[in-house]
Amino acid sequence: MQTKNDKNNQPLPLQGIRVIDYSHFLAGPYMGRCLAALGAEVIKVERPTAGDAGRAHAFMVDGQSGYFLQQNMGKKGLCINLKDPRGLALMHKLTDSADVFLENYRPGALDKLGLGYKALAERNPGLVYCSVSAYGHTGPDARRAGFGLIAEAKSGIMAMVGTPGEPPPLLRIALGDMYTGIHGVAAICAALFGRVRSGQGQHIDMALYDCLVSMHEYAVQSYTLSGGAELPVQTGHDLPQSTLYGVFTATDGYVVIAAQVDDAWKRLALRIGTDLGQPGLEDDSRFHSLAGRNTHRLELLQPVRAWVASRSVADCLAALDAIDVPAAKVQNIDEVLADPQIQARGMLIEQDHPVLGKVRLPNLPFHFSAYNTTVLQAAPLMGQHNRSIAQSLGYGADDIAQLERDGVLYAEAAVATAEA
Structure with missing residues (x-):
């Protein structure tokens, strides 16, 4: 188990990059987690009082979600009421200071708040804005709701797994979200590199459905190249096209x-x-x-x-x-957790959490010769870094206190305990 930094030869590659993570559940938060591991300052923005829906997702211990802890480690926490004009103004100041903005709301939803790509790019032309949705921002299904399960079913992947004649099984891992998340990381890094030359940011439109269709290494080409004769179906416990x-x-x-x-x-x-x-x-x-x-x-x-x-x-x-x-x-x-290979590769992280104490979570599979991307900072409590983030945007102590009293800035009770 890897618990300390032992590679400090170079600054992490995304050091100095500020990311606003206004996403929830999985694909967007996973992107933010990866960017934080690569050195970016990632600010997790949540709404009072429930926050990211992932905070209520199993496995729960003492009111804390392991699901949330895993996908939001290494981030700072800001909990803000965007329905209050003062909260929206603070959010705009924050996005003005950002390099990357992550969101995974239904297309058009953030336009109403003035947080869509067009509005933010007018304020901050260098912003790399990454949207994640089920179907993307174009096409006839763009505004339909969807989750990873929907994309798995529509992509053709589900139709190929399981025993012939039986309903396809659930994969039990969020393939669509995780695959889309890491593609988003690659696209964001490419856009940041492109910005060095052009000085301009851009909108990245990631769709779970697109990503899973792109994942077919065999099914699509076998169907198209056979003129429709080869239609991959359920095969049970082996691959008929790759015996044994x-x-x-x-x-x-x-x-x-x-x-x-x-x-x-x-x-x-x-x-x-x-x-x-x-x-x-x-x-x-x-x-x-x-x-x-x-x-x-x-x-x-x-x-x-x-x-x-x-x-x-x-x-x-x-x-x-x-x-x-x-x-x-x-x-x-x-x-798996007891496997010496997994332990030797540092694929488990041990972190100190202010409520739970020691927690063990999966690491990311990044292994660089000169970087240590193991994140030892636990996921933030809701609103844990409200004050320090507001201060970095020029807010004084009295202003921050007033925003707290009015509920524009919100923090869960455990934050006060952790700071005591």
């Missing part, structure tokens, strides 16, 4: 085997044939090419399934490692 590549049942769990490459298959076939008393399996010419293995897939799968079913997961992996055939156990989360 799938999930198999051992005596005490599940194993995935990736022996789709000719040489790997031959090594596997020799081992299986020897163990099952079926010598010559590796010499069967029907299985010597990927096309042949795909054509005779069911005949090939039978001995493999029998071999795996006769032994434990550990025995399978030992045998497969010995012949250099890629394989792994299907691990549960407790096994």
Whole structure:
């Protein structure tokens, strides 16, 4: 577990960049988390009194959401009433000082507040404004509501997973949000680089639906290049176009085997044939090419399934490692967190939280030779940095106190306890 900075050779690449994160739940907050890890000052802006809807999302401990903690670490917290003209004025001062603005409201929603791209770009021409929505800001579905689940269903991804004849399963990870989030990070960094040359910011329009459709590495091209003859569908536990590549049942769990490459298959076939008393399996010419293995897939799968079913997961992996055939156990989360590889890669962070004490959360997969992007600063309490942010915009102590008394600036009760 990585708990301290051990790479201080250079300033983080986005140091000096100010990001206003006016987003909620996942895709936008994940972008902000990544930008904070890369060195940006990210200010999380929330509305009184509930804040980001992610704050109410499981898993909850002592009124704090692990969901929120994970996606908002490393940020400063500002909670402000934008319906009050004074709150909106403060927000405009903040956006005037910003390099990046993140939002994931339905297209057009922020125009009513004077926080749409056109209004903010007139005030701050260098602003990189990134919008995230289900369908994007153009097209017939632009103003329809949507979530990651909707995009997964419409994208064709859901139709390809699960057992034939049964309803597709839920993926249990927010694929659309996370994939869109990291694409947003790439686009923002590119826009900031472009601004160095042009001096101009721009509007980045990210859609969950677009991102998931772009993720198809096989389905779209197989359909278009076959003239519509190849329509990827549910296949269950293996890939018929990439035999042998799938999930198999051992005596005490599940194993995935990736022996789709000719040489790997031959090594596997020799081992299986020897163990099952079926010598010559590796010499069967029907299985010597990927096309042949795909054509005779069911005949090939039978001995493999029998071999795996006769032994434990550990025995399978030992045998497969010995012949250099890629394989792994299907691990549960407790096994993942205990995995020495994950620990060696610093993929768990330990942070000090003002309410919860020590918390452990997933790290980002950034590994630079000269940067340490592990964020040790916990996600902010709601309104935790109201005063310091307002002060940075030129507000005096009396002005800030009045805004607090009038509810324009709001902070949850735990903030006072943390500051005591």
